[in-house]
Amino acid sequence: MSSFFSKLLITIARRKLESKNSSTTVSNKQVLPLARRIKIEIAHGIKDYIYVLIGVFSAGFGLKGFLLPNRFIDGGATGISLLLENITHINLSYLLILVNIPFLILAAKTFNVKFALRSIISIAILALVVHYINYPTITEDPLLIAVFGGFFLGLGIGLAMRGGSVIDGTEVLAIWLSKKLSITIGDVLLLINIIIFSFGAYVLSVEIALYAILTYLSAAKTVDFVVDGVEEYVGVTIISNQHEALRKMIVEELRRACTIYVGKGGYGRQEEAYNKDIIYTVVTRLELAKLHTEIDKIDANAFIIMGLVKDIKGGMIKRKPMK
Numbered sequence: 399m400s401s402f403f404s405k406l407l408i409t410i411a412r413r414k415l416e417s418k419n420s421s422t423t424v425s426n427k428q429v430l431p432l433a434r435r436i437k438i439e440i441a442h443g444i445k446d447y448i449y450v451l452i453g454v455f456s457a458g459f460g461l462k463g464f465l466l467p468n469r470f471i472d473g474g475a476t477g478i479s480l481l482l483e484n485i486t487h488i489n490l491s492y493l494l495i496l497v498n499i500p501f502l503i504l505a506a507k508t509f510n511v512k513f514a515l516r517s518i519i520s521i522a523i524l525a526l527v528v529h530y531i532n533y534p535t536i537t538e539d540p541l542l543i544a545v546f547g548g549f550f551l552g553l554g555i556g557l558a559m560r561g562g563s564v565i566d567g568t569e570v571l572a573i574w575l576s577k578k579l580s581i582t583i584g585d586v587l588l589l590i591n592i593i594i595f596s597f598g599a600y601v602l603s604v605e606i607a608l609y610a611i612l613t614y615l616s617a618a619k620t621v622d623f624v625v626d627g628v629e630e631y632v633g634v635t636i637i638s639n640q641h642e643a644l645r646k647m648i649v650e651e652l653r654r655a656c657t658i659y660v661g662k663g664g665y666g667r668q669e670e671a672y673n674k675d676i677i678y679t680v681v682t683r684l685e686l687a688k689l690h691t692e693i694d695k696i697d698a699n700a701f702i703i704m705g706l707v708k709d710i711k712g713g714m715i716k717r718k719p720m721k
Contacts, residue, residue, distance in 0.1 A: 407433040435695040442691040449561030450520050457554025457565055458527035464547030465613065466490060466528075467535045470606065471598050472551060473591035473614035474568040475501060481598055491529035495521060501567020508574050509684065516563040524554075524565050544609040548616025555617065556624025562687040631680050631707040634689065637661070638700035641675040647692050648679050655679070680707055 411433040461480075465472060471480040479493040498521050506514035537543060558565045572586040579586075591614055599607035636644055641658075648656045656679035663674060681689055686704075693700050 404433075407437050411436055438694045438698075439691060442687065442694070446561040446563075446687055449557045450516075450563055451523070453554040453557030453561065454520060454524045454527055454565065455554070456550050456557065457524055458531060459533050460547045460550030460552075460554060460617075461490070461528055462531070462533040463536045464543045464550070468538060468540070468543050469602065470540075470543055470547060470613060471594070471602070471610045472548065472617060473587075473594055473610070474566040476551065476566050477591070477594045477598075477610065477614070481594065481601065485601060489529065491525040494525045494528065498565075498567040501570045504574055505564070505567065505570040508570060513562065513684065516561075517565070517567070520558050520561075520563040520565050521567075540605075540609055541612075544612040545616050548613035549620050551613075552617030552620030553624060556621040559621070559683065560624060560687075562684060631682055632686060633678065633680050633705050633707045635703040636677040636679075636693065636700055637674065637702075638677075638697045639674065640697040640700070641677055643696045644677055644693065644700070645675075647696060648677065648689075651692055652679075652681070652685065652689060654681060654685075 408429055411429045415428055415432060457476075461476070464470070465480060466483070469484055471477045471484070475497050476494070479490055479497045482488065482493050482497070483490045498517075502514050502517055502521070505517060536546070555564070555566050559569075564570065568587065568590055572590065575581075575586045595607045595610055595614075598610050638644055645656060645658065648654050656677050659676040659678065661674050661676040693702065
């Protein structure tokens with residue numbers, strides 16, 4: 399099976415190169431690196447969609463097993479959908495798609511079309527799960543509903559983000575507004591959810607709104623645990639012999655700026671030490687999956703150090719525009 403798959407990848411790579419260079423003969427030396435890159439991209443894509451699928455089923459369990467049967471709401475786009483379901487009695491699966499559409503259009507402009515399309519697919523699968531899968535109602539205890547409903551919903555949102563997509567579009571709106579208004583993403587999310595919970599208190603009851611706050615806190619902490627927060631940047635240090643190829647990838651593929659440090663290998667005997675460039679760049683959590691994929695294509699043995707960046711000022715943080 400693996401031999402067949404390898405031959406298939408080589409055939410695809412060869413045809414891809416031949417379509418670009420129809421006038422020249424393509425050698426195995428050109429085909430094999432491209433086949434390896436395609437293999438890595440497929441492997442990373444499968445891993446990302448496994449994260450998304452597990453996340454979707456977890457979020458569906460939180461919604462139908464806890465929140466929906468007991469008329470509870472949450473924050474974000476999911477909370478808006480639950481609130482509208484309580485008011486209009488329209489099926490939640492339809493509302494999840496309708497409420498998230500404006501956020502996904504914004505995502506296509508703020509991030510990229512690929513991210514928006516992946517998020518549309520994730521939300522559509524969640525809508526199908528909510529519509530067709532009959533999860534059992536786990537409990538009628540309000541405290542357990544709030545805590546565990548929020549936990550499974552937050553787990554789903556976090557895993558979807560680990561897969562490079564979102565199933566709740568308010569994070570995209572928060573990122574966009576934070577750039578426009580010069581306030582933190584966390585503050586924007588808080589303001590959005592205060593509005594949602596205020597409507598919940600008016601339309602449903604103050605008690606349900608208070609439980610909704612508990613649900614939101616449970617979900618938010620779970621998301622933080624899974625992905626360390628959507629609002630945080632990640633500083634990435636890369637040490638590799640293929641430093642020039644990695645630098646070009648970061649600038650041209652990710653359209654991110656990077657800093658080059660002149661370094662020297664310190665492992666082993668002194669006479670074996672050699673000079674090497676060390677790359678440092680800052681990306682968002684949503685771009686990490688893409689960065690890992692591109693690094694593996696160039697150097698699977700690259701030494702990578704990642705650390706959360708709490709605050710950033712100055713420099714070239716935004717993605718550079720396409721030429």
